[in-house]
Every structure is written in C-alpha cells, then in structure tokens.
Amino acid sequence: MHPNVSQGCQGGCATCSDYNGCLSCKPRLFFVLERIGMKQIGVCLSSCPSGYYGTRYPDINKCTKCKADCETCFTRNFCTKCKSGFYLYSGKCLENCPEGLETNNHTMECTSIVH
Amino acid sequence: AVSMEQGAVPSCPPQCHCEEDGIMLSVDCSELGLSEVPANLSPLTAYLDLSMNNISELQPNTFHHMRFLGELRLSGNQLFRIPGEAFSGLYSLKILMLQNNQLRRIPAEALRDLPNLQSLRLDANLISLVPEKSFEGLPSLRHLWLDDNALTEIPVQALNNLPALQAMTLALNQIGHIPDYAFQNLSSLVVLHLHNNRIQSLGTNGFEGLHSLETLDLNYNELLEFPVAIRTLGRLQELGFHNNNIKAIPEKAFVGNPLLQTIHFYGNPIQFVGQSTFQFLPKLHTLSLNGATDIREFPDLKGTTSLEILTLTRAGIHLLPRGMCQQLPSLRVLELSHNQIEELPSFHRCQRLEEIGLQHNRVREIRADTFGQLMALRSIDLSWNCIHFIHPEAFVTLHSLTKLDLTDNRLVTLPLDGLGGLTHLKLQGNPALSEPFTKESFPKMRVLEVPYAYQCCAYGACSNFFKLSNQWEAEDMNPEDEDLHKRTVGFFPGHADNHYDLDIDDFQLELEESKLHPTVQCTPSPGPFKPCDHLF
Numbered sequence: 001m002h003p004n005v006s007q008g009c010q011g012g013c014a015t016c017s018d019y020n021g022c023l024s025c026k027p028r029l030f031f032v033l034e035r036i037g038m039k040q041i042g043v044c045l046s047s048c049p050s051g052y053y054g055t056r057y058p059d060i061n062k063c064t065k066c067k068a069d070c071e072t073c074f075t076r077n078f079c080t081k082c083k084s085g086f087y088l089y090s091g092k093c094l095e096n097c098p099e100g101l102e103t104n105n106h107t108m109e110c111t112s113i114v115h
Numbered sequence: 116a117v118s119m120e121q122g123a124v125p126s127c128p129p130q131c132h133c134e135e136d137g138i139m140l141s142v143d144c145s146e147l148g149l150s151e152v153p154a155n156l157s158p159l160t161a162y163l164d165l166s167m168n169n170i171s172e173l174q175p176n177t178f179h180h181m182r183f184l185g186e187l188r189l190s191g192n193q194l195f196r197i198p199g200e201a202f203s204g205l206y207s208l209k210i211l212m213l214q215n216n217q218l219r220r221i222p223a224e225a226l227r228d229l230p231n232l233q234s235l236r237l238d239a240n241l242i243s244l245v246p247e248k249s250f251e252g253l254p255s256l257r258h259l260w261l262d263d264n265a266l267t268e269i270p271v272q273a274l275n276n277l278p279a280l281q282a283m284t285l286a287l288n289q290i291g292h293i294p295d296y297a298f299q300n301l302s303s304l305v306v307l308h309l310h311n312n313r314i315q316s317l318g319t320n321g322f323e324g325l326h327s328l329e330t331l332d333l334n335y336n337e338l339l340e341f342p343v344a345i346r347t348l349g350r351l352q353e354l355g356f357h358n359n360n361i362k363a364i365p366e367k368a369f370v371g372n373p374l375l376q377t378i379h380f381y382g383n384p385i386q387f388v389g390q391s392t393f394q395f396l397p398k399l400h401t402l403s404l405n406g407a408t409d410i411r412e413f414p415d416l417k418g419t420t421s422l423e424i425l426t427l428t429r430a431g432i433h434l435l436p437r438g439m440c441q442q443l444p445s446l447r448v449l450e451l452s453h454n455q456i457e458e459l460p461s462f463h464r465c466q467r468l469e470e471i472g473l474q475h476n477r478v479r480e481i482r483a484d485t486f487g488q489l490m491a492l493r494s495i496d497l498s499w500n501c502i503h504f505i506h507p508e509a510f511v512t513l514h515s516l517t518k519l520d521l522t523d524n525r526l527v528t529l530p531l532d533g534l535g536g537l538t539h540l541k542l543q544g545n546p547a548l549s550e551p552f553t554k555e556s557f558p559k560m561r562v563l564e565v566p567y568a569y570q571c572c573a574y575g576a577c578s579n580f581f582k583l584s585n586q587w588e589a590e591d592m593n594p595e596d597e598d599l600h601k602r603t604v605g606f607f608p609g610h611a612d613n614h615y616d617l618d619i620d621d622f623q624l625e626l627e628e629s630k631l632h633p634t635v636q637c638t639p640s641p642g643p644f645k646p647c648d649h650l651f
Contacts, residue, residue: 011146011167012191028215028239028263029191046166046191046215047236056238056263056287058311074258074282077330077353078306080234090327091281091305 012044030054030061069093082108126157136161139183144168152177160184166212167191175200186210190236193217199224210234214260220244221273227252234258238284245270255279262286262308269297277301284308286332293317293344299324310334310355317342326350334358334379346371352398358382368392375399390415397421400445405429416442423467426450433457433477440464451476452496463487470494474520480504488512498522498541510534521545522564531556542566543638563637571637 009015012029013022021041025031029044032052048054048063053073055062066073070093072081078091086093087103089110097103097110104111127133131144131153139161144153149168156163158180171193178184178201185207195217202208202225209231213222218240226235232253243265250256250273257279261270266288274280280301286308295318298304305327314336321344322328330353333342338359345351351372357379366389369375376398386409393402395418402419403426404410410430416422423445433455439462440446446465450472457477461484462468469491478500486492486509493515502524510516510533517536521529523544534540537557541564542548548566552573557563565571 046239047188047212058287074284075306075308075330078282080258080282090303091329 012046013042014044016042025061028056028061030063032063067093084108126155126159128153128156145188156181158182162186164188165192169193171195173197173201176203177201179204181205183207186212188212189216191215195219197222197225199227201225202229205229206231208232212236214238214240216240218242219265221246221249223249223251226250229253231255233279236260237264239263241265243267245273247272249273250277253277257281259283262288264288266290269293271297274298275300278303280304281327282306285312287311289313291315291337293321295320296323297321302326304328306330308332309336312336314338316340317344319344320347323347329353329374331355341365341368343368345369348372350374352376355379356383361385363387364392365389366391367394369396373397377401381405388414394418400424402426403450413439419443421445424448424450427454428472429453431455435460437461447491448472459485461485461487462489465489466491468492469515472496473500474498476500478502480506481509482506483508485509486513491515494518496520497524498544500524502526505530507532517559535559538562540564560635563635565637565639568639568641571640574635574637 009022012026014024014026016022022031022044023042025044029046030048032043032045032049033040034043050072051066052063053066053075055064064076066079067076069083069086070079071083073079074091079088079093082088082093086095087097087108087110089097089101094110100113101110102113126140127142128144130147131142134141138159140157140159141162142156142160143164145164146167149165149170151170152165152173160181161183163184163186166188169192170189173194175198178187182204184205187205187208187210190212193216194213197218208229211229211232211234214236218237220242221237221244223246226249229252233255235253235256235258238260241264242261245266249270256277259280262284263286266285268290269285271294278300281303282305290309290312291314293314298307302324304325307325307328307330310332314333315338317338325348327350328348329350331345331348331351333356335358338356338361341361341364342356345354349371352374354372354375354377361380361383362385364380364385368389369392373395375396378399381403385404385407388404388407388410390412393399393414393416397418397420399419400421401424402422403424405426406429408429408431410432413432413435419442422443425443425446425448428450431454432451435456437460439460441464443465445467447467448470449465449468452472453475455477456473457479459478459481462471463484466488468489470493474496478497479502481502483506486495490512492513494517498520499522502521503526505526507530509530513533514536516533518539519534519537520541522541525547526542526545527547528550529542529548534557536559538559539562540557540560543564543566545566551570554573563571
C-alpha cells in the first residue's frame with residue numbers, strides 16, 4: 001500500500017489519503033469527485049449529488065450528469081425535477097405544456113385540465 | 116436560504132447544519148456517526164438528511180410532528196427493520212431514501228400512509244421478500260428503486276396497484292423469469308431497468324399493459340430467445356438486450372415498435388437476422404451488428420429512413436443492393452468490414468456519407484461513379500481487398516476526402532485527381548505500385564505509407580541522406596547538416612570515437628524527425644539499406 005494511502009478512513013471510504021480524500025469506496029456506494037476551490041477530493045455517497053443520477057453495476061456504481069434542463073433525474077432521459085423555467089411532464093422538461101394539459105406553477109408540472 | 120450553525124436556531128440538533136428557507140428549515144445531520152435520530156427536530160423541517168450514520172433502529176412516531184417534511188434521507192445506515200409507525204404523520208413526504216441499509220423485506224407496514232410520496236429508494240439492501248400490499252399506501256408513487264437487492268422473481272402482486280409509477284429499476288437482482296402480465300397495471304411506466312439479472316425466459320405477454328414504456332433495459336441477462344414480448348410496447352424508443360445469449364433476431368422482430376431510436380444488442384452470439392427485421396423503423400439512427408456469420412444478404416431497410424450509422428461487420432454479405440442508398444438517405448457512417456463483397460454499387464445517393472469502411476472484403480475495382488458526388492465523404496478504408504483498377508475520375512468529386520487506405524491491394528497505379536486534400540494515405544502492400552510521388556500531389560499530407568522507401572524521397576529524405584552516405588567530408592555541410600552528421604555518424608558502428616549506443620529503430624526514428632519534411636510522417640523511410648534510388 002502506498003505510504004500516503006491509509007485505510008483508517010472516514011464514512012464510506014475504503015481507502016483515502018489526506019490530500020485526495022477517498023480513493024475508493026466501501027461496496028455499494030457511489031464514488032464522486034467534489035471540487036473544493038482548485039482541489040478535487042474523492043467522496044463516497046449513498047446517493048449521487050443533485051444534478052446527477054446513479055447507475056449500479058456489479059463492479060462499479062457510477063454517477064452521470066442529468067440533462068441540462070433537469071435538476072434531478074432517474075436516468076439521463078427521465079427527469080424527476082426540472083430546473084426553473086421548465087415544466088415536468090412524464091420525465092421530460094418542457095418550456096410549454098402539451099395540448100390538453102395546463103401548467104401548474106406551484107409544482108412546476110403539466111397537469112390535466114380540471115373542468 | 117440562510118445558513119446557520121447549531122445554536123443559532125433553537126431547533127437545530129447538535130452538530131447538524133441547518134438552513135432556513137423562509138419559515139421552513141433544512142437540516143443536514145449526515146456523516147456524524149449518529150446512532151439514533153436526533154431529538155427535538157423542528158416541526159418546520161422540510162428537508163432532513165440523516166444519511167451515512169450508524170442508525171440501526173427507528174422508533175414509532177419519531178417524525179409524527181413533522182407535517183411539512185418533504186424529503187427524508189436515511190440512506191447509508193444500519194436499518195434492518197422499520198416499525199409500522201416509523202413514518203406516521205409524514206403527509207407531505209415526497210422523497211424517502213432508504214438505500215444502502217440492511218433491510219431484508221419491504222417495510223410494508225411503515226409505508227402504509229404516505230399519500231404524497233413520489234420517490235422511494237430501497238436500492239442496495241438485502242430485500243428478497245416483497246409482501247403483496249407493500250405499496251398499497253402509496254397512490255402517488257412515481258419512482259421506485261429496488262436495484263441491487265436479492266429478489267429472485269418479479270414482485271407481480273406488489274406492483275399490481277401503482278397507477279402513477281413512471282420509472283422503476285429492478286436491476287442487479289437474481290430474477291430468472293418474467294411471467295405473463297408481470298407489469299399489467301403499470302400503464303404509466305416510462306422506464307423499466309432489468310439489467311444484470313439472470314433472466315432466461317420471458318412470457319410472450321410479459322410486457323402486456325406497459326402502454327407508456329419508452330425505455331427497456333434487459334442488458335446483461337441470460338436470454339436465449341429474442342424477447343418477442345416487446346411487440347406490445349408501441350411507444351418504445353430505447354431498447355437494450357446486449358450481453359445475452361440470443362442467437363437469432365426473427366423477421367419483423369420490431370414490427371410493434373415504430374418509435375425505436377436505439378437498439379443495443381452487441382455481446383450476443385447472433386448468427387441470424389431476418390431480411391425484414393429492421394424494416395419500418397423511421398426513428399432508428401444507429402444499427403450495429405458484428406459477427407452474424409449466417410447473414411448472407413444485406414438487410415432490407417425499407418422505411419428505416421433516419422439511419423445514420425450502419426455497422427454490419429464479420430457477416431457473409433457478398434452483394435450490396437443497387438437501391439441501397441435510396442433506403443438510407445441520412446447515412447453518415449457505413450462500416451461493412453470483414454464481409455465478402457466483390458462489387459460496389461454507386462453510393463452517390465448516400466449524399467451525407469462521411470465514412471466508409473470496406474476493409475477485408477473482395478472488391479476488385481472502383482468505378483467512376485462508385486463514390487460520385489459524395490461531397491461530405493472524409494474517410495475511405497478499402498484495405499485488404501483485391502483492387503487492381505481505380506477509374507481516373509473515381510475521386511474527382513470527393514472534396515472533403517482526407518483519409519484513404521488502400522493497403523494490401525493489387526494496384527499498379529493510383530489516380531491522383533481529387534486526392535489533393537489527403538492528410539492520410541496508405542498504399543503499402545501494393546508491390547506493383549512503383550511510381551514515385553511528388554510533394555505537389557499531396558500538399559496537406561501528414562501520414563503517408565507507401566510500398567517503397569524511395570517513394571518517401573519526395574518529402575526531402577533523399578537529398579540529406581544521399582549527401583551523408585557518399586561524402587563524409589564535413590567541409591561542404593551547412594551547420595544544420597553538420598550537427599546532423601555528428602549525430603548520424605554516432606550511429607554507425609566503428610565510426611569515429613562514438614560508441615554505438617542507439618539501436619537501428621532509434622536511428623530510424625531520429626532520422627525521420629530530423630530530416631523529413633517536419634509535418635509528414637512517411638514510411639518506410641529511406642535508410643542505409645533502403646536507398647533513394649529505385650535499384651531495379
């Protein structure tokens with residue numbers, strides 16, 4: 001083991017170093033590089049940061065960016081909360097709601113028109 | 116949001132970080148080594164993060180007073196069971212995160228009365244049991260994570276009453292079979308992930324009821340047959356079944372999926388694909404198939420008009436249909452390497468074609484109209500064919516062509532019209548192609564591979580080298596050559612006082628860098644045993 005890498009690490013880290021934070025995670029956690037000023041440090045999370053979604057695979061758990069108009073998502077093509085200015089409808093972020101639906105500015109979603 | 120440390124706001128638990136957002140409070144107590152939920156949490160808490168602690172137990176009614184709590188994070192703790200009343204009173208809860216705990220069954224009793232819950236994370240637990248009424252109390256549930264657990268079957272009963280569910284993952288479990296009508300009431304489901312299971316078989320009505328499904332991920336399973344059950348998925352756009360054991364894709368396989376945009380099926384031992392398999396898929400933009408050795412004929416792609424990338428390699432195709440480009444007006448990349456194609460049609464109707472890969476086929480000649488009018492064509496790979504003739508006007512209209520690979524053919528001559536823009540030209544393995552080239556023929560050349568070393572002399576290699584090999588006198592060398600002489604002499608065994616410290620490869624590399632036209636890498640470059648004069 002490299003001299004600067006220790007195993008007595010915090011939280012979800014399996015290995016870490018003073019300078020780089022987590023180098024690897026305990027099983028089933030997501031490895032994420034967090035930027036602090038000029039530095040990037042590794043952190044191990046049970047869910048990806050906002051704006052990213054997690055995909056679990058047998059050998060790695062990955063965080064991937066959502067689309068630009070999406071704040072939180074299930075997969076890249078399925079948004080669960082849109083950024084401001086967009087309305088959510090069936091996993092998509094729309095600037096205007098489709099015909100037959102109306103905008104709900106409280107929930108920022110497209111909803112059925114209530115007659 | 117106004118950030119404040121503990122103590123500034125009376126209800127901010129010790130060590131936690133709290134933020135006020137109007138009258139509501141966001142409380143972050145993550146990664147504090149807590150073994151239980153902090154007491155005195157404010158009733159005005161809208162967001163509570165208790166993730167990555169050591170909480171192993173929840174008391175009934177712990178959050179009973181938190182009517183405004185919208186998001187509760189309990190992921191990354193040691194919860195192995197959750198009592199029935201743990202979440203009672205959380206009428207505003209929308210997001211509940213329980214992933215990365217030790218749960219062995221769905222805590223159905225605790226999920227009984229969460230009328231506004233939309234997102235429920237139960238991934239990365241040890242769940243093997245999903246009671247029938249697990250999700251009864253969740254009428255608004257839209258997103259459900261059950262991946263990375265120990266499920267051995269689809270929880271059909273539990274999924275029977277989730278009318279609002281839009282996205283679900285059951286990936287990374289040990290599910291071996293999808294029964295008929297497994298998801299029949301999930302009419303709002305848009306995304307279904309089943310990758311990394313052990314699915315071998317699928318009922319022909321396995322996906323009945325999934326009227327809204329757009330994404331289906333069956334990758335990394337053990338399917339033996341093509342999943343014909345997909346025929347009922349009329350809104351499907353993304354389909355993946357790569358890395359399975361499927362040997363054939365039948366005729367009209369996707370007749371029920373006209374909206375398909377991507378199909379990923381590499382990593383299958385596919386031997387056979389029907390002629391009509393990929394017809395009438397007007398949204399499909401990529402089709403790639405490698406190693407289907409039973410395919411003898413180019414597929415009929417009628418109605419698949421948006422195809423941009425077609426990869427059909429290592430099959431047995433020997434003929435390309437004349438009307439191929441009429442069916443594929445949007446084609447940009449055509450990759451047909453490792454087939455048995457002897458004759459090429461005219462590609463002139465494939466107007467957007469940028470790359471053609473035909474290496475390792477049996478093409479014999481290139482006619483004037485083979486690549487006619489392909490203004491966007493940048494790269495042609497015709498290496499490892501039997502080309503003995505190229506029509507003088509074959510490349511004339513190819514104004515964008517920069518890369519041409521004709522390695523290992525039977526060329527005697529190369530028509531230069533239209534090749535002025537080349538940056539990469541490969542001609543090695545054409546022993547009868549002995550004509551020398553001029554620098555003017557390829558003004559933008561950067562990488563040139565030619566049959567004989569002397570053909571590299573057009574790029575300035577010979578004059579310097581010739582001087583060196585015949586006249587070792589230093590007096591008529593200009594300073595640049597002199598410096599070169601010292602270094603070159605050093606490479607010759609027994610010469611002057613320098614010992615021979617570089618082997619022949621280093622010598623050639625040094626020779627190339629120091630003498631050839633600085634931007635052109637021409638091989639084989641001349642050397643002591645490959646003179647610039649054509650000896651024969």
